[in-house]
Amino acid sequence: MIETFTVTGMTCGHCEAAVTRAIRRLDPEAQVRIDRGHNRVEVDTSRLTREALASAIREEGYEVAD
């Protein structure tokens, strides 16, 4: 299942790493692709719901558009 989010607040590569890490903590097999220039986060996961992914990203300190 591929879920795509609009995420604001990612300012640098460390932010990308933080978002990726937060998702991978919950699903180590998740594939995370981030296009920071377009505020885009795409996650391929068989374990996490869209809501769980959005929560993980928000808890890391970033805003997720609905």
Added chain:
Amino acid sequence: MIETFTVTGMTCGHCEAAVTRAIRRLDPEAQVRIDRGHNRVEVDTSRLTREALASAIREEGYEVAD
């Protein structure tokens, strides 16, 4: 010895953490204070020269003014 640097490129809290970590790897007892809004990094260390500190910051990917 307190050394102060003007460092550009630190965009977020993760960047501050990366700079702090890079310095602490070389001197675990170093005190690092960062004022990102003013591009200012202040380090109190008894082990590292100014040149070693500047190199550590640059190797992390940030620019240090001379």
